[in-house]
Amino acid sequence: MNVTDLRSDTVTQPTAGMKEAMISAPLGDDVYGEDPTTNLFQEEMAALFGMEAGLFVPTGVLANQLALKAWTQPGDEVIVERESHIFNYETAAPALMSGVQLNTVVTRRGVFALDDLVRAIRPPEYYYPKTTLVCIENTHNRFGGTLYGIERIRELQRFCHERSLHLHLDGARIWNAHIATGTTLQAYGEAVDSLSICFSKGLGAPMGSMLLGPRSFIDRAHTFRKIFGGGMRQTGIVAAAAQYAVAHHLAGLAKDHARARGLAEALQRCEAFFVDESRVQTNMVLLDFSTSAISAQKAQKMLEQHGVRIGMGMGNVLRAVTHRDLTDADLHRAIDVFHKLFPSS
Numbered sequence: 001m002n003v004t005d006l007r008s009d010t011v012t013q014p015t016a017g018m019k020e021a022m023i024s025a026p027l028g029d030d031v032y033g034e035d036p037t038t039n040l041f042q043e044e045m046a047a048l049f050g051m052e053a054g055l056f057v058p059t060g061v062l063a064n065q066l067a068l069k070a071w072t073q074p075g076d077e078v079i080v081e082r083e084s085h086i087f088n089y090e091t092a093a094p095a096l097m098s099g100v101q102l103n104t105v106v107t108r109r110g111v112f113a114l115d116d117l118v119r120a121i122r123p124p125e126y127y128y129p130k131t132t133l134v135c136i137e138n139t140h141n142r143f144g145g146t147l148y149g150i151e152r153i154r155e156l157q158r159f160c161h162e163r164s165l166h167l168h169l170d171g172a173r174i175w176n177a178h179i180a181t182g183t184t185l186q187a188y189g190e191a192v193d194s195l196s197i198c199f200s201k202g203l204g205a206p207m208g209s210m211l212l213g214p215r216s217f218i219d220r221a222h223t224f225r226k227i228f229g230g231g232m233r234q235t236g237i238v239a240a241a242a243q244y245a246v247a248h249h250l251a252g253l254a255k256d257h258a259r260a261r262g263l264a265e266a267l268q269r270c271e272a273f274f275v276d277e278s279r280v281q282t283n284m285v286l287l288d289f290s291t292s293a294i295s296a297q298k299a300q301k302m303l304e305q306h307g308v309r310i311g312m313g314m315g316n317v318l319r320a321v322t323h324r325d326l327t328d329a330d331l332h333r334a335i336d337v338f339h340k341l342f343p344s345s
């Protein structure tokens with residue numbers, strides 16, 4: 001049976017060109033700072049985002065956790081959005097690795113308003129925890145790839161700086177935000193103090209993330225990367241795949257976004273769940289079963305049996321993600337299965 005995998009944009013396979021780039025990359029020992037491919041790639045990404053320095057790491061989780069570690073002291077408080085990746089999917093690492101407390105702020109679509117921060121930041125009394133860092137996520141995963149406008153990020157940054165707080169951006173899918181809005185990557189970089197970027201999501205590299213920020217911050221993160229077991233040797237073999245992905249796959253995200261909109265439109269006909277087309281801003285579509293006789297979990301199983309793999313979202317919701325390994329035929333087949341299993345009455 002042909003399978004259409006809509007679970008995540010992380011399921012893609014490396015391309016032939018990418019494997020070629022990996023084979024031919026010049027390599028050295030990165031723990032000694034001697035991997036030429038990684039060194040060059042770190043400089044390229046720092047320049048692309050208007051940052052001083054970059055640090056290549058295996059995963060987005062490590063990039064985020066190094067940011068928390070490098071910006072905070074144990075006992076500090078970090079403000080995160082309630083549905084953020086850092087709070088939900090990083091297995092309590094902020095408590096384990098940095099000894100910080102997370103102050104979670106509930107939002108409607110994953111995007112902070114200035115007032116959210118005004119309310120969350122503690123007055124400077126000795127009996128309150130000390131807030132030192134604010135983290136935002138763009139695009140926001142659990143809300144279905146929602147976007148921050150650059151003006152909002154700048155407003156949050158001004159507010160944070162007036163209070164001597166740092167602003168970190170979990171930019172695992174900042175590439176999608178850039179393609180969807182036209183805002184330059186440099187503008188995103190300049191509007192925050194640090195950001196993590198991922199090459200293994202829509203860009204299609206097999207692994208790899210990077211932490212970007214000021215030189216002194218990256219130096220601190222470099223030490224903690226070693227402590228956390230993330231010092232690797234001939235990293236150029238992986239950095240080359242990531243470098244190839246940025247050079248060759250970035251523009252293709254526009255196709256993923258168009259396909260997500262097309263999928264959302266096609267699924268309007270299904271009565272068993274609700275799709276809000278206006279919320280499809282990037283490469284994700286949320287299928288809301290909250291007013292349905294059938295549960296999202298049951299629907300997921302039915303779809304799987306018919307060759308459509310799809311992920312669970314928040315609550316009674318399924319999440320479909322478009323990515324570069326889907327063909328038009330895959331998508332048509334998936335839409336046919338949806339129409340067959342969940343017809344309009």
Ligand SMILES: Cc1ncc(COP(=O)(O)O)c(C=O)c1O
Nearest residue numbers: 059060061062085137141170172
């Ligand atoms: C928003 C966001 N941040 C961070 C990560 C972590 O990336 P990784 O799986 O490479 O650790 C993910 C993974 O999906 C993500 O969606």
